[in-house]
Amino acid sequence: MKRKVRFVSATMRDVKNKTGLSLATISKYLNGGNVLPENKILIEKAIEELHYEVNEIARGLVKNKTRMVGIMVHDIECYFSGKLLHYIGEELRKCGYAAIICDSYNDEKIEAENLKFLVSRRVDGIIVIPVCMRAGFLKPAKQAKIPIVLMDRSFQDEEFDCVGIDNRVAAYRAVRILLEHNHRDIAVISSDVEYTGVERIKGYEDAMRQAGLEIQEEYIKKGRHSTEVGYEKMKELLASPNRPTAVLLGNYDTMLGGVLAVNESEFSCPEDISLIGFDTLMITGVVSPSWYMVVQPMEKMCKKAVELMLNRIERKGDEAPVKMYFGTTIQKGESVRTIESDGLHTMTAPI
Amino acid sequence: MKRKVRFVSATMRDVKNKTGLSLATISKYLNGGNVLPENKILIEKAIEELHYEVNEIARGLVKNKTRMVGIMVHDIECYFSGKLLHYIGEELRKCGYAAIICDSYNDEKIEAENLKFLVSRRVDGIIVIPVCMRAGFLKPAKQAKIPIVLMDRSFQDEEFDCVGIDNRVAAYRAVRILLEHNHRDIAVISSDVEYTGVERIKGYEDAMRQAGLEIQEEYIKKGRHSTEVGYEKMKELLASPNRPTAVLLGNYDTMLGGVLAVNESEFSCPEDISLIGFDTLMITGVVSPSWYMVVQPMEKMCKKAVELMLNRIERKGDEAPVKMYFGTTIQKGESVRTIESDGLHTMTAPI
DNA sequence: TTTCATTTACGAAACGTTTTGTTCTTTTCC
DNA sequence: GGAAAAGAACAAAACGTTTCGTAAATGAAA
Numbered sequence: 001m002k003r004k005v006r007f008v009s010a011t012m013r014d015v016k017n018k019t020g021l022s023l024a025t026i027s028k029y030l031n032g033g034n035v036l037p038e039n040k041i042l043i044e045k046a047i048e049e050l051h052y053e054v055n056e057i058a059r060g061l062v063k064n065k066t067r068m069v070g071i072m073v074h075d076i077e078c079y080f081s082g083k084l085l086h087y088i089g090e091e092l093r094k095c096g097y098a099a100i101i102c103d104s105y106n107d108e109k110i111e112a113e114n115l116k117f118l119v120s121r122r123v124d125g126i127i128v129i130p131v132c133m134r135a136g137f138l139k140p141a142k143q144a145k146i147p148i149v150l151m152d153r154s155f156q157d158e159e160f161d162c163v164g165i166d167n168r169v170a171a172y173r174a175v176r177i178l179l180e181h182n183h184r185d186i187a188v189i190s191s192d193v194e195y196t197g198v199e200r201i202k203g204y205e206d207a208m209r210q211a212g213l214e215i216q217e218e219y220i221k222k223g224r225h226s227t228e229v230g231y232e233k234m235k236e237l238l239a240s241p242n243r244p245t246a247v248l249l250g251n252y253d254t255m256l257g258g259v260l261a262v263n264e265s266e267f268s269c270p271e272d273i274s275l276i277g278f279d280t281l282m283i284t285g286v287v288s289p290s291w292y293m294v295v296q297p298m299e300k301m302c303k304k305a306v307e308l309m310l311n312r313i314e315r316k317g318d319e320a321p322v323k324m325y326f327g328t329t330i331q332k333g334e335s336v337r338t339i340e341s342d343g344l345h346t347m348t349a350p351i
Numbered sequence: 352m353k354r355k356v357r358f359v360s361a362t363m364r365d366v367k368n369k370t371g372l373s374l375a376t377i378s379k380y381l382n383g384g385n386v387l388p389e390n391k392i393l394i395e396k397a398i399e400e401l402h403y404e405v406n407e408i409a410r411g412l413v414k415n416k417t418r419m420v421g422i423m424v425h426d427i428e429c430y431f432s433g434k435l436l437h438y439i440g441e442e443l444r445k446c447g448y449a450a451i452i453c454d455s456y457n458d459e460k461i462e463a464e465n466l467k468f469l470v471s472r473r474v475d476g477i478i479v480i481p482v483c484m485r486a487g488f489l490k491p492a493k494q495a496k497i498p499i500v501l502m503d504r505s506f507q508d509e510e511f512d513c514v515g516i517d518n519r520v521a522a523y524r525a526v527r528i529l530l531e532h533n534h535r536d537i538a539v540i541s542s543d544v545e546y547t548g549v550e551r552i553k554g555y556e557d558a559m560r561q562a563g564l565e566i567q568e569e570y571i572k573k574g575r576h577s578t579e580v581g582y583e584k585m586k587e588l589l590a591s592p593n594r595p596t597a598v599l600l601g602n603y604d605t606m607l608g609g610v611l612a613v614n615e616s617e618f619s620c621p622e623d624i625s626l627i628g629f630d631t632l633m634i635t636g637v638v639s640p641s642w643y644m645v646v647q648p649m650e651k652m653c654k655k656a657v658e659l660m661l662n663r664i665e666r667k668g669d670e671a672p673v674k675m676y677f678g679t680t681i682q683k684g685e686s687v688r689t690i691e692s693d694g695l696h697t698m699t700a701p702i
Numbered sequence: 703t704t705t706c707a708t709t710t711a712c713g714a715a716a717c718g719t720t721t722t723g724t725t726c727t728t729t730t731c732c
Numbered sequence: 733g734g735a736a737a738a739g740a741a742c743a744a745a746a747c748g749t750t751t752c753g754t755a756a757a758t759g760a761a762a
Contacts, residue, residue, distance in 0.1 A: 009495065011718055022742045027720060036740065053471050057411045058718035062747045066408060068451075076440075077433035077632075086427050086454045093453070093465075098472050100419075101452045102444070103437045114444075120404055121449050144360065227634045256607075257634065263614030264639050281428075283578045283608065288615050362748055373712045378750055387710065409748035413717045 010050035018046040030054055068098045069309060070118035070126040072111065074194070076103035078225070079252045080279060081129065084151065087302035088127060095310060097124070104131045106224065112137040119144050125309045127151060133195055135160070147312035151305050153195035159321045161312065163305045165296050166325045167196050171203025174248050174276050174294050177330065179211050182339040183246040183274060185219075189233040189258060190250030192222035197250050200278075204248055218242075225250050230257025238265050238273070245339060246274035252281065255291065270337035280331055289334030297326050361401035369397040381405055419449045420660060421469035421477040423462065425504075425545070427454035429576070430603045431630055432480065435502065438653035439478060446661060448475070455482045457575065463488040470495050476660045478502060484546055486511070498663035500656050504546035505674070512663065514656045514675045516647050518547050521679045522554025525599050525627050525645050528681065530562050533690040534597040534625060536570075540584040540609060541601030543573035548601050551629075555599055569593075576601050581608025589616050589624070596690060597625035603632065606642065621688035631682055640685030648677050 015026050019042045029035045029043050046052070060066045069092055073081040089099045100123060102114035111131045118126055119140045125147045128138075135158035141148055150162040171188075178186050188204040191197025201220060208215050221236065223229035230249060234257065237244055249255040255277030262269045269275055269289060276292045284291045304324055366377050370393045380386045380394050397403070411417045420443055424432040440450045451474060453465035462482045469477055470491045476498045479489075486509035492499055501513040522539075529537050539555040542548025552571060559566050572587065574580035581600060585608065588595055600606040606628030613620050620626055620640060627643045635642045655675055 013718075023719080024721080024743080025741055028741085031720080034739075039740085055412075055718055056472060057408060057417060058747090059720075060408045060747095061406075061412050061718080061749085062720045064747075068449075076437050077430070079428065082428035082433060085452070086456065089427075089452065089454055093468055098419075098451045098468075100449045101436070101440065103440055105437065117444055117449075121407060227632075231634065231638065259611070260614070260634070260638050263611070281578075283582065283611070287582065287611050364748075374749080375713075375751080376711055379711085382750085385710070390711090406748055409717090410750075411717095412719085412748080413750045415717075 009055075010052040011055065012052070014050050015043065015046045015052055018050065019043055065124055065313075066122050067096060068100055068121070068123045069306075070121070070123040071099050071101045072104055072114050072118070072126060072128045072130070073101065074104050074111075074129045074131045075106050076101070079256075079281060080152070083279075083281075083298050084129065084302060087299050088306060091303050091306040095306070097310075106131055108132050108137070116140050119146060124313045125149065127305055127309060129153060130155070130195075133193075133198075134158075147309065149305050149309045149312070151301070154323070155195075159323070161308050161321050162323045163301050163308065164196075164325060165301075165328050167199035168203040168206065170278070170294050170296075170328045171200035171248065172207045173203075173328070173330070174278075175204050175207035177292070178246045178248065178274065178276060178336065179207065181246075181274065181336055184213060185242065185244040186213075186246045186248065187219035187221065187237050187244040188248040188250070189221040189223070189230055189237075189254055190248070191225045191229075193224055197222075197225055200248075200250055219244055225254050227253045227257035227260075230254035231261045232257075234258040234261035235265070238262070238267055243267075244273070246276070246336065249275060249277040252277065252279040255293075259287075259291075270335050274336040276336055284331065284333070291331075292333035292336040293331045294328050295331050296328055301326055360406075361403040362406065363403070365401050366394065366397045366403055369401065370394055416475055416664075417473050418447060419451055419472070419474045420657075421472070421474040422450050422452045423455055423465050423469070423477065423479045423481070424452065425455050425462075425480045425482045426457050427452070430632060431503070434630075434632075434649050435480065435653060438650050439657060442654050442657040446657070448661075457482055459483050459488070467491050470497060475664045476500065478656055478660060480504060481506070481546070484544075484549075485509075498660065500660045500663070502652070502656050506546075510672045510674070512659050512672050512674070514652050514659065514677070515547075516652075516679050517676045518550035519554040519557065521629070521645050521647075522551035522599065523558045524554075524679070524681070525629075526555050526558035528643070529597040529599070529625065529627060529687065530558065532597075532625065532687055535564060536593065536595040537564075537597045537599065538570035538572065538588050538595035539599040539601070540572040540574070540581055540588070540605055541599070542576045542580075544575055548573075548576055551599075551601055570595055576605050578604045578608040578611075581605035582612045583608070585609040585612035586616070589613070589618055594618075595624070597627070597687065600626060600628040603628065603630040606644075610638075610642075621686050625687040627687055635682065635684070642682075643684035643687040644682045645679050646682050647679055652677055 012023055012026050016023050021039060025035060026043060029040065056067055071088060073085065075081055085101060092099050100118065102118065104111035104114055108131050115137055126141055127149045129151050130153055133156055135155040138148055148160050150160045152164045154162050175186060188201060190200045205215055221233035223233060230253060237247060247258065249258045258275060262273060267273055278294050280293050280295045284293055363374055363377050367374050372390060376386060377394060380391065407418055422439060424436065426432055436452060443450050451469065451472065453469065455462035455465055459482050466488055477492055478500045480502050481504050484507055486506040489499055499511050501511045503515045505513050526537060539552060541551045556566055569591065572584035574584060581604060588598060598609065600609050609626060613624060618624055629645050631644050631646045635644055
């Protein structure tokens with residue numbers, strides 16, 4: 001039986017021939033089983049000399065596992081995604097998993113296609129930052145019993161493992177900070193088509209209501225989280241006859257757009273307008289005024305998401321979904337100023 | 352012979368049983384071979400009913416192909432990467448390939464590790480936006496005969512397939528534009544640790560020299576392409592006693608940082624300082640003043656890179672590397688102003 | 703018709719692992 | 733010293749495809 005001569009990498013059979021042991025023994029060694037010390041040495045030497053590396057494909061075939069995890073991000077060009085992908089990718093790789101990344105491009109149709117693609121590639125699990133607010137598109141994965149972990153966002157109609165922050169509370173806290181600096185005319189720029197944005201607007205309303213302040217529709221500017229929207233909406237607010245004294249910006253990109261808009265206006269931050277936003281990047285602290293931000297523990301969240309995922313993959317129990325909300329921290333900055341109390345505004349409720 | 356009962360997807364054997372044909376025939380059909388029309392109908396019906404999908408893993412094992420392409424980006428958080436990853440990922444998926452993305456995080460050590468990881472995962476090819484300026488770290492891939500395609504950057508010491516732009520010429524053209532607007536005190540903020548930056552600085556020098564202008568070291572601000580560096584260096588330039596009238600910014604992130612710095616200074620763009628940069632994003636046209644930019648045909652470049660890669664994968668010829676440089680276009684903006692000629696400056700060479 | 707070429711289908715052997723049930727060896731304990 | 737228990741190693745059968753060599757069926761040419 002002549003073996004085709006291909007100059008590809010060594011196989012277990014080569015190790016077998018070199019050591020005189022059986023495939024089973026070598027496999028056992030490779031998977032951490034017990035092997036006689038002398039054989040162990042033998043095998044290690046052979047592996048070393050042959051530069052043997054286990055063929056993940058062959059292994060995948062028999063174990064029916066690919067050691068690949070799909071990651072679907074709503075928009076790969078968004079700052080938040082970049083950070084997430086970095087941490088998740090790193091963590092997965094540490095655990096020997098490869099990440100297959102798909103960009104949904106904020107498009108629900110593409111998102112559904114991506115999902116099917118990942119299922120057809122038989123990934124072991126899928127981590128999703130969804131575009132959709134409903135879970136329908138995940139059906140093929142559920143049929144194939146591929147575990148799903150959500151990040152940053154959940155669905156309205158179905159529950160999955162999820163790691164994120166309590167966006168509503170986080171936004172609430174941000175507005176509280178503005179209130180504590182004596183702001184009363186507070187606006188918000190956030191998304192009405194993304195889960196996080198919707199929640200954050202709710203948090204804004206919670207805080208305003210609790211402080212006994214009227215919620216003015218013109219102060220709630222809605223549009224997809226993006227630099228462009230942040231820029232446009234901030235322009236609108238600045239041009240408005242009753243210009244707010246402070247604005248909560250729905251995410252990092254929105255904040256960036258907002259700052260650009262203020263910078264090129266006749267107004268300045270924080271003298272004329274205070275800004276507070278979400279998430280952080282190196283620039284946040286470097287610019288002047290530095291940005292006041294609500295920050296999410298990205299790295300921790302990503303590690304947790306991977307941990308959840310690997311747990312699901314290992315023991316495919318049908319345990320109930322777990323949702324983990326991490327606490328946020330406040331990164332103080334100079335973009336919020338304290339308004340001198342003029343005695344005219346009185347709180348109708350303690351803040 | 353009892354087959355283990357697993358509720359997983361249908362296999363070719365199921366199709367075989369349903370049709371009464373042999374595995375070989377079905378395989379032939381699946382791979383576009385000729386099959387009797389009646390059998391074709393039979394097979395298609397069976398596939399339809401069973402929801403059969405070929406198991407890419409099994410196929411990979413025998414063909415020694417994974418239909419996966421690794422993508423190594425220098426920094427996933429950089430705008431340029433985001434766009435690239437989007438286009439490349441999309442294109443690969445269209446061709447039935449999955450993209451495994453690794454972030455090198457601007458770290459040569461991580462880059463080398465990522466490469467080894469991809470090799471061990473037996474990807475069919477690797478598309479690299481390198482951090483390193485030398486090709487050493489690619490050795491494991493070469494040994495495994497995995498084709499490499501470079502994007503955006505090349506190496507000093509070795510040649511590979513590569514798609515990008517002629518950065519030197521592009522920067523030259525950008526500076527020419529500034530010269531044509533009668534600027535003479537022109538600075539540059541660009542990277543000295545990244546290939547593109549280095550080339551762009553050369554282009555800057557070319558243009559300055561050609562215009563007969565002295566190259567002042569204090570006008571050449573070097574630092575990794577990033578928002579932070581753009582911000583810091585612009586601050587330095589603005590604070591300098593002989594403040595330039597125009598600045599070329601090395602990439603998109605640098606431009607963003609530069610604009611933030613100008614915005615918060617006492618100076619304004621373009622009245623006091625003109626800016627021209629690289630690449631584009633939606634924001635570029637939306638902000639005011641709109642940004643004057645040199646833009647690369649990203650989508651075309653990505654498509655080409657994938658095309659090159661798939662060619663290499665199909666016929667693993669040892670043809671010589673091909674380098675493709677795309678032309679850039681200029682996107683005019685308001686961030687560059689024309690200086691009234693005061694008669695004091697005279698060109699010592701035609702521009 | 704017969705012969706030869708062409709097309710289509712088939713069985714069996716790969717691909718490189720893991721896993722299962724069995725055999726062989728060593729250790730432990732009375 | 734012998735039996736039982738424990739530990740290692742092994743051969744062979746999977747996993748789901750492709751591919752190779754051959755056989756059968758069809759069509760064309762003589």
